[in-house]
Amino acid sequence: MRIGVLASIAHRTPPIAYGPWEQVASTLAEGLVARGHDVTLFATADSVTAARLHAVAPHGYEEAEGRPQGEGYDVKVLESLHIAAAFERAAGFDVISNQFDFLPLTWSRLVGTPVVTTVHGFGSEAILPAYRAYDDIATYVSISDADRHPDLSYAATIHHGIDVGRFTFVADPGGYLLFLGRIHPDKGTAAAVEVARRAGLPLVIAGIVQDRAYFDERVAPHLDGDRVRFVGPVAPPERDRLLGGARALLHLIGFDEPFGLSVVEALATGTPVVACDRGSMPELLRDGVTGFLVDPADPLEEAVAAVGAAGSLDRALCRAEAEQRFSAARMVEEYEALFARVVSDR
Template sequence: MRIAMLSPIAWSTPPKKYGPWESVVSLLTEGLVKRGIDVTLFATADSHTSAKLHAVCPRPYEEDQSILVKACECLHISDVFERANEFDIIHNHFDYLPLTYSALVNTPVVTTVHGISSKKILPVYKKYNNKTFYVSISDAYRCHELDYIATVRHGIDIEGLHFNDRPQDYLLFLSRLHKDKGVKEAIEVAKKTGRKLRIAGFIADQAYFEKEVQPHIDNEQIIYEGHVDPERKKELLSNAYALLHMINYEEPFGLGVVEAMASGTPVIAMNLGSMPELISDGETGFLVNSIDEAADAVQKVASISRKKCRENVEKRFSVDRMVDDYIKVYETILKTCKREAERPWGHYEVLMQRPGYKVKTITVLPQGEISLQLHAHRNEHWYIVSGEGLVTKNGIQIRVLAGDSVDLSVNEEHRIKNIGNDNLIFIEVAQGDYLGEDDIVRLEDKYGRV
């Protein structure tokens, strides 16, 4: 199995500090390589991996403002799809833009939908629904307008996190500083309970930070740690009394929530989005609906077993489990796509596909025949390689042998039947504005597919 892993390029893979999507891509890539799977990681050039690394963007664009983002994204995505025939599957973690390339290649594309930033991008996902494959990262974060092949919840590097059964007394907020993430609400909970709050994360909304967060920072009760590196993050997680996750939106997943529990730290979270899928209420944390409920939950944190928090994550959110789930997805896709290439009359293989044309080799078994059909969007040229066939073209029958060729225009009724004792093999060159396999209008069919 050969996998092209398409990572975002906002941050390196794995990220130096922030970068949840890139973090998941890294863990999955390394896990697949350990299983002996051939993976090529398409990421920034400063990324680190045991897979084959291919890069066109030298550094993450969030760390280098001189990079023209759109140009780099275009080069990054096109690089993968221009090499599509080298891979069995392209695994897209780059949101919706790569979907617009997917119809130009024969290699199946699976997209992990990490988040849909706006309803305005849904038309792209909807256009390629049922033509590519979508994976959700939680059951809660599924769009009812899309179809999904599976839900695969993220795994984390559990062994890399420090378990601590003797925490300090501070509460922790660990995420990007943005209204969605609820840092203002976390400050209110800390003040209601009289507890110290440590805040860590990069400032995603400067105006929000200056208005709602900065005025409360006194470096005594409310402390801003800044955008911390991985080691400091691990220290903060393992030493915290509880993590406050007072989100104001339907969060798709929540890596920080799982990492906290892996460190032994209970989580107090707003009961939104995927939180009920991550937190066992009363066992690994508390699901709340208000600031007052969160403040009450802080008083009950001592009843939570930090050891059980860790054990729950080990059971449900390991990298091995995530890798297992994705391998099952890949195997299902490969079986599905293989069936697409097989027909009652024989089978075909796509040799090349580029914008405007596609080349296939088609094999018709003895006594097999394709349906009487027409195409609304493409012309076809057939070149007989071997065997003996009978072509029907607009009601006229033409016997064909090796070396013969037939041209078929848009909307021209046609079929071919193998009238020999050996396989009938021919090359088909299709040309037109749409080359999908669903551009077939069947008029008659011996296999009952009309």
């Protein structure tokens, strides 16, 4: 098949550090190339891919700090030109995989090529009208059953997959806990700090600061470089090292998370996850086997107990779960089958 993969341009594909949407687009594009498909990846110019690369944006706009912000660097202009580049070439594809969000839907009635849109989540109810407006012709993929909206029709649920081979299995971890993700109230960074304090274990915090006020008020006062350390965004090698060395990943989310790549990445290293029982977490974790699901209304006490029990879990089973359920090969095969069905139906 001739497939166009439309990635976000917030970050490089694959991302240098943070960038879950770009990581999924990269994993899909590389997997499809490996399976013999003719793939064009629409991403930033500094992206790394075995597919054909078509780029309008020189680099991810979220990674533009310190770079010139003059003509050609306006985010909306770049996004518009980026999407247009894919749809102006639509006749050359059998299918377009939209990994960009809702904006490309506005082009979908203007081309004859089917567009498969992966819904990476609803950041706001305000974007739902765009999805509703194209529900009659769209092919929507949810990334978890929990994230399906009742107003929309879905062709499939396809859980994200990761290259498990890029993560090192660690049978005997260190004695610290890990928070890995956006520093934001939704992700429960402050809750992780409190659980680590009550459990008497060091905490490493890794990720981008998305809410500066929250970081300054709820997280920064606890940073001492020893019991609570903040290491910022981490590239893949450091991410692998931190995940594998942790006693447990703390994922005490305060929202219904659509997926959670860091959760399955932790499992790939053998590290169990302590997560709030909401959103996609019951789909990703087996309570008492690959981690623990705690009461989201009052998670702290249960999370502390779960941290104490994490050492009794079989880390080899965590790794096996990642290999069997969350591999890149499984994800790519499911998309490939969906693309073939959509093309045949069209």
